[in-house]
Structures are given as structure tokens and as C-alpha cells.
Amino acid sequence: xAENTDIxxxxxxxxxxxxxxxxxxxxxxxxxxxxxxxxxxxxxxEEGKRLFDQQPIDLVLxxxxxxxxxxxxxxxxFNKRKPQVKVLQHFGGGSGLLFNEITYSLQSNTTDHGTxxxx
Amino acid sequence: xxxxxLHKASDRFDVKSNHGESYFxxxxxxxxxxxxxxxxxxxxxxxDIVFPGQGFGSHPHDNMEIISIVQEGELTHEDSLHNEGVxxxxxxxIISAGSGIFHSEYNRNPDTLCRILQIWVYPDRLNGSPRYQxxxxxxxxxxxxxxxxxxxxxxxxxxxxxxxQDAWFSLGNLSKGMQIPYPLKKEGNGLYVFLVKGNISVExxxxxxxxxxxxxxxxxxxxxxxxxxxxxxxxxxxxKMN
Numbered sequence: 528x529a530e531n532t533d534i535x536x537x538x539x540x541x542x543x544x545x546x547x548x549x550x551x552x553x554x555x556x557x558x559x560x561x562x563x564x565x566x567x568x569x570x571x572x573e574e575g576k577r578l579f580d581q582q583p584i585d586l587v588l589x590x591x592x593x594x595x596x597x598x599x600x601x602x603x604x605f606n607k608r609k610p611q612v613k614v615l616q617h618f619g620g621g622s623g624l625l626f627n628e629i630t631y632s633l634q635s636n637t638t639d640h641g642t643x644x645x646x
Numbered sequence: 647x648x649x650x651x652l653h654k655a656s657d658r659f660d661v662k663s664n665h666g667e668s669y670f671x672x673x674x675x676x677x678x679x680x681x682x683x684x685x686x687x688x689x690x691x692x693x694d695i696v697f698p699g700q701g702f703g704s705h706p707h708d709n710m711e712i713i714s715i716v717q718e719g720e721l722t723h724e725d726s727l728h729n730e731g732v733x734x735x736x737x738x739x740i741i742s743a744g745s746g747i748f749h750s751e752y753n754r755n756p757d758t759l760c761r762i763l764q765i766w767v768y769p770d771r772l773n774g775s776p777r778y779q780x781x782x783x784x785x786x787x788x789x790x791x792x793x794x795x796x797x798x799x800x801x802x803x804x805x806x807x808x809x810x811q812d813a814w815f816s817l818g819n820l821s822k823g824m825q826i827p828y829p830l831k832k833e834g835n836g837l838y839v840f841l842v843k844g845n846i847s848v849e850x851x852x853x854x855x856x857x858x859x860x861x862x863x864x865x866x867x868x869x870x871x872x873x874x875x876x877x878x879x880x881x882x883x884x885x886k887m888n
Contacts, residue, residue, distance in 0.1 A: 545746040548706040561676055591708035591746040595772055618768060620708035620743060623690065626676045631683065 534563055537633070540584045541568030541617075542575040542601070544592025548620055552590060555622050564629075572601065579605060579612075586632060587614045648864035650849050651685070655856035658693070665700035669693040671840075671858050685838045685860040686884035687811055690766030693856065695759055696721070701752030707743035711767040711809040713796060714739040714751075715878070717842070719760030725749035729778040733762070736785040738795060740807050744774035763840075767882060769810040781807035787819040790826055792879065816879045820846070820871035828879055829866045836862035836884045844875025 539556055543549045549568050556566035567582060569575045572593075579587070587605055589598055602614050615632045618624055659670035659677045671691035673682045684690070689710075696719075704726075714721060714733050721733045725741070726748040733739035741747060753760035782805075787793040796815035799808040807815070814831050830837060838860045839846075841853045847870040848859050861867055862884050869877060 543708075545706070545708070547748065548708060548746050551706050559676075592773055598772070616772075618689075618708075619710045619766065620706040620746060622676075622705075623674060623707075623710075623766070627673045627678050627683070630678045631680070634680070 536563040536565050537585045537629075538583050539564060539566040539568075539586050539588060539629075540575060540578055540582070541566055541588045541590060542570075542572065542593065543568070543590030544570055545590075546570050548591055551621060552588070552617070552625065555625055559626070561626075572597065575601075576604065579608065584609070584612055586629065587612060588617045588628075589614065590617045591620060648849055648867075649862050650851060651860040652851055652853075653682075653858040653860075655854065658856070665702070666694060666696040668695070669856070685882065686836050686862070686886075687768045687813060687882040688765070688838050688880055689768055690764065691838075691840065691858065692764040693761075694764055695761050696753040698753060698758055699756050702750060704748050704750045706746060706748050707741060708746040709769055709772055710743045711769050711811055711813075712741040712743060713765040713767070713807065713809065713815070715763040715765070715795075717761040717763065719753055719755060719758050721751050721760050721762055722754045723749060723751050723778070725778055727776060727778060731778070731780045733780065737780055737782050738807050740777075740779045740781065740796070740809060742769070742774060742777040742779075742799075742810050744769070744776040744810070747776040747778075763878070765815075765880070767809060767811050767813055768885065770812065770883075771810065774810050779807060781805065783817065786876070787817045789819050790821055790824045792816040792818050792826070792828060812883055814881045816881075818869065818875075818877040818879065820844070820869065820875045820877060822871050822874050825868055825870045827866050827868045830864070830881055832881070832883075833865070834884060835881050836860060837864070837867050838880040838882065839867070839869065840878040840880065842876035842878055844871065844877075845873040846871055846875050846877060
């Protein structure tokens with residue numbers, strides 16, 4: 528994890544069904560050099576909810592394998608528990624759009640991104 | 647009334663690395679501009695040069711339609727579904743990443759560059775079945791007409807590239823002086839015109855090589871060739887994903 532003392536670390540929770548893709552996304556976030564990011568994640572939804580409750584989370588990334596119903600349920604659940612936490616649908620599976628999506632989400636005022644198209 | 651957005655070739659992101667050089671029409675990787683987040687469902691348009699013997703090791707994708715159009719050389723693909731293939735100038739490659747796929751791609755030739763357009767389009771649904779396709783097309787395109795090279799998967803012509811989105815890509819090999827109309831195939835879609843080579847006029851804008859022009863709110867777009875030109879048209883839904 529790249530710690531930058533000037534800018535507070537942003538904490539991410541990543542949930543996705545493919546363990547190898549999840550591992551890749553977590554590695555990309557934790558190794559990112561241009562900002563201070565810290566990421567935890569799970570392929571298990573209940574474990575993801577526990578992490579959300581137990582850890583400081585600024586942004587949730589929903590990745591591959593979550594069906595549209597589950598995605599909607601998760602968004603509602605997170606929003607009820609901590610409405611200030613942003614929930615982001617990650618597309619592309621790797622580094623291509625990951626940091627763009629995060630930058631856009633952190634700079635905007637809304638809390639849901641990228642999932643309305645499939646709701 | 648048509649709305650347009652012009653992206654000049656000189657205003658693309660320029661990235662150099664050990665394995666190649668890239669020009670991004672839209673924000674990609676850790677390069678970000680809020681005014682460059684795509685055009686409707688078209689999110690990525692990368693003009694990549696892969697050096698001889700170089701490439702990209704195994705890496706994941708999900709929920710994205712990835713089209714590779716080779717402009718020069720060859721690109722060798724392998725993926726976690728055990729597909730192998732070589733894309734070249736008259737054979738495009740499509741990855742419907744769906745619920746997830748790992749792949750690698752290399753320029754295996756030790757002597758020549760590979761130059762590809764790598765294009766990402768958001769799918770119209772999440773977590774479809776991952777899919778790999780190669781589709782042949784005529785290169786150079788027949789003169790002064792549009793050759794469809796990508797169409798929606800549900801239209802089902804396996805001879806043409808197919809993606810999980812209501813999008814159509816066409817190539818044009820236009821002769822100097824010709825004006826060729828492109829009627830959009832679906833109401834509400836927009837058209838992104840990428841000039842591979844040459845000099846054209848579209849909607850009152852003059853485009854030179856590697857310029858891009860997005861057009862929305864129009865049912866037909868007329869492309870006028872000011873020189874002999876190669877044009878890539880990308881018709882996509884004007885969805886906003888971010």
C-alpha cells in the first residue's frame with residue numbers, strides 16, 4: 528500500500544465472484560503509487576457485509592459475477608447502513624478503467640455509479 | 647439537431663512503455679480527464695503499437711466488449727477458455743468478457759511492429775457468458791460503401807463480428823470527392839467517426855488522420871472524402887454509464 532501523508536488513505540471494499548479477478552483488483556489498488564489506497568475484498572457476500580460493518584470503507588466496488596438482483600440488493604443494504612459510502616460498478620476487470628472509475632466517483636456527489644443501466 | 651464532439655488526434659493521451667506506445671482517445675489506465683470518459687457505450691479507443699516480440703501477459707477482463715482491429719502486423723491471443731487465435735489486418739478479434747476471462751496478447755513477430763485499435767464497448771447486460779470470436783472482413787474495404795464488421799449478438803450472423811450491445815461498426819474506403827451517407831440503424835444511437843487515414847468532412851467539421859468525431863441526435867450522417875480515406879464508424883447507444 529502506498530501511504531501518502533498529505534492525502535488521507537481511501538479505503539475500498541471489493542466484492543466479486545471470481546477469486547482470481549478479485550485478487551488482481553485488490554493488488555492493483557493496494558499497489559497503486561499515485562494515491563494512497565487500501566483495499567479489502569471477498570467473493571462471499573456475507574463476508575463482504577461483515578467487512579463493510581467492521582472496517583472504515585469509503586467506496587465499495589462491485590465486480591464480476593454478481594447478478595443484477597444481488598447487485599441491487601447490495602446497493603440498498605450498503606446505502607441503508609452507511610449512506611455516505613459510494614457504491615461503484617466496476618467494468619472491465621482490471622486496470623483499464625479501475626482508476627478512472629474511482630476518480631470519477633470520488634469527485635462526484637452521487638453515491639451510486641454504473642449500475643443504473645442494469646437495474 | 648445534431649450535437650458533435652471533436653477529438654483531435656493531437657489531443658489524445660500519449661503513453662510510452664517498454665513494450666510499446668499507445669494513443670488513447672479516452673481516459674484510460676491512470677490517465678483521467680472528465681471530458682474524455684467515452685461516447686455513449688463506447689468507452690475505450692486505444693491506438694496501440696506493440697513492439698516486436700512484446701505484449702501483455704495474462705490479465706483479467708469482465709463485463710466489457712473488447713474489439714481489436716489490427717492495422718499492421720499480427721496479434722496472438724490466448725485465453726482461459728482455451729481459445730487461441732491470431733488477429734491480422736483482415737481478421738478482427740472480439741472478446742465478450744462477460745462474467746470474467748483471463749487472456750494474454752502478444753506480437754510474436756521478432757521483427758515487425760503490431761499496430762491495433764483496441765476498442766471497449768459497455769455490454770447491455772452484466773455477467774453474460776464469456777465469448778471469443780474472430781471474424782474475417784475484406785481489406786481494403788470495397789470502395790465507397792460501408793462494410794459492416796460488428797453487429798449486435800442477437801442479430802446472429804456469425805460471419806460478422808458480434809458483441810453484446812446494440813452497436814454496429816463499419817469500415818469505409820472512400821475515394822476523394824465521394825459523399826457517402828450512413829443511416830443509423832437504431833433510433834437514439836450516436837455515431838463515433840474515427841478517421842484511420844486521410845481527410846474527410848463530417849457535420850461541418852474537417853477531420854484529419856486519427857481524429858475522432860462523436861455525433862448524436864442525427865438519423866443519418868454524411869461523410870465527404872476530401873482525400874482518399876479510411877474511416878471507422880462506431881454506432882453505439884448513447885447510454886451514460888458513470
